[in-house]
Amino acid sequence: MKGRRYDIHTSNACEVSNAILKNAREYPIATLVEHTRWNVSASFTKRREASNGWKGPLTSYAVKTIQFSSEKGRRMNVTAFDSLLFQVSSKFHQDRVDLREKTCTCHAFQTLEIPCAHAMSDIGFRKADALEFTEEWYRSETLRETYREVIDTTLDRLQWQ
Template identity: 30%
Template sequence: MWTENLAMCDWANRIDYDKWTQHQDGGRRFSHMTTNISECVNSVLKGTRNLPVITLVKSTYGRLAELFVIRGQTAEAQLASGAKFCQFFMKTMNRNLRVSRCFTITLFDRHQSEYTVPETTSTRNFLLGMYRVFLRDRTCDCGYFQTLHYSCCHAVACCAQSQLDWSVYVDEVHTM
């Protein structure tokens, strides 16, 4: 039978909710962009799950040490080249830039930075969706802007329309 431990409840209630509840974390989990850390661990442990514990620990340590060296060298090379953002992020943003060129933007409120972005088929005969973008609030009806903490293709199109730099709407977590 399960009983409530009052001391444990009191201890948990003294911790800030954003530290242990996903619904209060503001879109991030301990400053990480994903809450699925277990997927990272699973990729490191791939192929070692049935090994004895000591071998599993040594294998995990070796694999992580190898990955840290590779990632460190990649990051250093990108920093040395003067990159502000990593290559993976820039690949995503280049896609957003390409897609954003196809939109027709309407500015509704210059002071609030409110735009509407109709998404149509390539022949412009069929409306796929209508999105509202609030650059000042960093939100878009598509949900990607506020979830990923960088400009979605709709926000990039709005920036281009108003001759704004899209990179100012990128959260610092994505910078080198």
């Protein structure tokens, strides 16, 4: 699958690594590796526990994004060309949405793979379910499965062979 950014606000993996390692740069390599393992493990645990509290089918990020888009989309006018292709007009411009292809001329729909405000204007108008047009990695169950595995502890350095 082609790589995507999904609203990630960093330009590369080095920035992420630097943020994780900023307080550990001077450590010996073995300690640095253990520090990294601990941070990843803590992150997985935090995300796993947070996802267990979600009751709905979508992650909290997806729910917030859809709610924001839905609110914005209520102020737009929809002109349908068929059941899944339409034009959305707002005060300043028009956008073309294809729910079949999950695309919009604003590019937010295909970039985030969550319905944008233009798509939500039609989804709301038709009383359809936004879940149908949201990619599976935004589903609570997918996220739970992603963080299901536990990153095991390591032995103390004195116990290494």
